[in-house]
Amino acid sequence: MNFANTLGKVIDISHSNLEIASRINAILNIVSGDLLFEEVLVYTLDKDRRLSCRFMNRSSRLFDLLNDYRSHVGEGVVGTVAQKRSPLFFTSRDVPPRLGCLFYAGLDDVLPRYRVFAFLPLADDSFLYGVLLAGSSSKEAISSDEKVVLSILSRELGGILRTYDLLLSSKKQITELATLSELGRILTSTMEPHAILENIALITAKTLNAWFATIKLDLAFIRFDGQRFTSGTIASPMEGQVLDLENEALRLGQPVFRTDARIGEGSSAPPLFLFAVPIVAKDRILGTITLCLKQEEQRDIADDQGDRYLVNMIANYISSGLENVLLTIKLRDALRELGDAQRRLIENEKMRSLGEMMANIAHEIKNPLVVIGGFTKRLAKTARLDENEGRYVDIITKEVARLESILNEILNYVKEAPLLFELCDINNLLDEILYLLASDKTWAHIKITKEYDAHLPFALCDVQQIKQVFINILMNSFEAMRGKGTITVGTEQTTSEEKPFLAVSIKDSGGGISPAVMDNIFNPFFTTKEKGIGLGLAISNKIVTHHGGDIEVKNKPGEGALFVVYLPSQSRTTKEG
Amino acid sequence: MEQIRILLVDDEEHIRLLFKEELEEEGYSIGLASNGFEALEMLKVGEFDLVVLDIKMPGMDGIQTLNEIKKVNKEQRVILCSAYGEFKQDFSSWVSDAYVVKSADMRELKDTIKNVLGV
Incomplete structure (x- = not known):
């Protein structure tokens, strides 16, 4: 050989x-x-x-x-x-x-x-x-x-x-490196957060030849459209097993697995391997990544080597990137909220400076207007005018009066008047106002129903201003009903944030307020009336706000509007004591 | 009978002219001042039964002028007459004897003058 x-x-x-x-x-x-x-x-x-x-x-x-x-x-x-x-x-x-x-x-x-x-x-x-x-x-x-x-x-x-x-x-390492580089590319991409998470699940499932890979976020601090991102399909009988395993991984803060997962009870298919790994960032668990593998892959993964090692590595690798993604979402939310707040602030500021500007303009106009109106009146008195000339002078006088009343409303709206607080029995005040209004003959066809709380506490308020508020609202109701209908005035005690308030409700049968009007109801210079310049409710709202109260409008389309005025209340004994 | 003397204080020339003509028609004797300092000077030299005082004026405004007037002579009667209605509720305007919102319709001012003077 x-x-x-x-x-x-x-x-x-x-x-x-x-x-x-x-x-x-x-x-x-x-x-x-x-x-x-x-x-x-x-x-x-x-x-x-x-x-x-x-x-x-x-x-x-x-x-x-x-x-x-x-x-x-x-x-x-x-x-x-x-x-x-x-x-x-x-x-x-x-x-x-x-x-x-x-x-x-x-x-x-x-x-x-x-x-x-x-x-x-x-x-x-x-x-x-x-x-x-x-x-x-x-x-x-x-x-x-x-x-x-x-x-x-x-x-x-x-x-x-x-x-x-x-x-x-080396083949395995190349696969791992390719997977990690792919994950890195995705994590640093400009994709939407949910697309990033879906892609991570997809790559993990593909690399490990898994039935499915699912990422579940466990984050209460974040507002996100959905908390689970899955590649593949989780058969419905397995959902419970997946959830249990995820919760266990979260609880223990370490990978857990089970080798007996089944697609259904008594299924003849071989059991599947479920593996859940927590995704741990610096100081908290962001969620879990869970894989379902076929039987032939089971051996490797159960033995704390190979694929299982790779899943751990993926979980570690994505954690910091994922945290960045989540922080981005949080940042985006915060930015949006900040933007909203800023818009509101600018809106308020605009209103305020607009108000100041208007006050100045109104004041500057008022003086010349008084001069025009005053001398026109003198002209009417002293000059010998024919019939037409007399009519013209009359028109000028009336228009000046109208302009003056507009300017007065503007000047009243924009300047904050100090409040003269006194204890006030609101039931009495309402009675007084209703008596005054109802004694006008235009109110003849208005039915007034009173639903007072007899034990209503006192309100500490500027009575003249609050009176103006109730008159404004009642006049609105009157006009909404075109002089005919029912006004229900009620009082009751209530609380807001554990502080005592009293609520005055004024309900009319005027058919309600249209939604477009509803949005603008407290805006100054907004009106639906042919006459009037829309400051009534704006002023009312301002007065009540100055009192630490609130006005609520509830609309019942087809029926009527309900205004509720909330004012801070005092204990009944204060005045007597 | 001696004429009632009224001092009109307003920074607007035409307002002064209008008020002067209207009030002179009512039989009052009118003195004019275009600001608070002028008004205080005039009150030093001459006696006025009433001061009709604008609020918004350059230099010393009506409320300050009012305080200065009352410091010198607590009995001096003063009517505030301003375009701003809301000053009515301002505590500092309470020192005055009355408050009238400026208007082309002079009736309110004239009535108030009569009330304050008690004529």
């Missing part, structure tokens, strides 16, 4: 460009043919440090039997060789039954056929990659030359397996 020739072929193949598995299989066939071993098998070391029979020569019969069980390092002959990293050689006389492993029951019948066995470790100086098993039925013994050849072969095979390992792990 020309061993040099055999080794030459083996080295040629070992250094070829063939697939790793093809290289190993080809070498095993050469060994089988050239050295006359019917069985040439290679065990490899799995990630869980167990040995499984992975490669065989073409004519092997033992492969199927040995492939049934993965032996531990140290278990049986194969395990012993792996543990001691030294070869063992046997003849049929001294080979241990079942190769020293009870689980190989199928070997009982076939093992006696073989006369010699060789077991060699596949290792380099530092790592063990597997075990080579060779068996022959035709040889009486294995010569020392053959042992040397087998030893060289096993070194060569060890080298190929090491390359294989390196290739696998």
Whole structure:
């Protein structure tokens, strides 16, 4: 036998460009043919440090039997060789039954056929990659030359397996790097936050070949359109299991998994693997990322390696980026609120400066107007005018009077008058006002219903101003009903933020207020009346606000409007005491 | 019978003219001042039964002038007459004997003058 020739072929193949598995299989066939071993098998070391029979020569019969069980390092002959990293050689006389492993029951019948066995470790100086098993039925013994050849072969095979390992792990690392770089790209993109989260779920699911990947945010502090972002479909029977697992991961602050997740009760499908990892930012848990993997991936992930490591890494990697995304949302919310507040402020400021400007203009106009009106009147008195001239002067006088009353309203609106507070019995005040109004004959067809609280406390208020408020509202009601209908005036006690208030309600049957009018009802210079300049309710609102109260308008379209005036109330005994 | 003397204080020339003509028609004797300082000077030299005082004036406004007048002579009768209606509710305007909102319709002012003078 020309061993040099055999080794030459083996080295040629070992250094070829063939697939790793093809290289190993080809070498095993050469060994089988050239050295006359019917069985040439290679065990490899799995990630869980167990040995499984992975490669065989073409004519092997033992492969199927040995492939049934993965032996531990140290278990049986194969395990012993792996543990001691030294070869063992046997003849049929001294080979241990079942190769020293009870689980190989199928070997009982076939093992006696073989006369010699060789077991060699596949290792380099530092790592063990597997075990080579060779068996022959035709040889009486294995010569020392053959042992040397087998030893060289096993070194060569060890080298190929090491390359294989390196290739696998570098492939994995490339995948991981690609995934992380993709995630990084997404996290730093200008995508909308929900699109970012959806994409993270998608990439995670794709990378790990998962049934689904779902990100759930656990953030009360943020307003967000939705809290869950899923790639794939969570079958409805699994929803509960997913939620439970997510909650557990949140509670423990560490990854949790279950291997018995099922799509349905009594389903014949194999159980699925569910894995939930908390997404932890600097000082808080932002949420969870949960994966559902098919059965064949289960082994790796359950063993705290590989994919599980990758999921953890993804969770860590996205946490800071995700926090930024969430802070962006929070910032956006805050900015929007700030913008709203600013708009309101500007609106108020505009109203205020507009008011001041108007007061100045009104004042400047008032004086010349008085002069015009005053001298016109003098003209009317002293000059001899014909009928037309007299009419013209009369018109000027009337228009001046109208302008004056407008200016008076404006000047009254914009200047804040100090309040003259006194204790006031609001029921009495209302009676007084209603008596005055009702005694006018235009009120003849107005029915007034009173619903007073007899024990109403006093209000501390500027009676003249508050009187103006009630008159304004009652006149509005009167005009809304066009002089005919029912006005219901009621009083009651109430509280707002634990402070005592009294509420005066004035309800009319005037058909209500249209929504467009409703929005502007307290705006100065807004009016629906042909006469009037719209300051009545604006002034009323201002007066009540100065009193620390509020006016509420409730509209009942088709029926009427309800105005409720809230004023801070005093205890009934204050005045008497 | 001696004529009743009224001092009109207003920074607007035409208002002074209008009020003067209207009030002279009523039989009053009218003195004119265009600001608070002038008014105080005139009150030093001459006696007036009544001062009709505008509020918004440059330099010393009507309320300040009113206080100065009352400091010198608590009995001096003063009517405030301003375009601003809301000063009626201002405590500081209470020192005056009356308050009239300026208007082309002079009846209110004339009635108030009569009331204050008790004629």
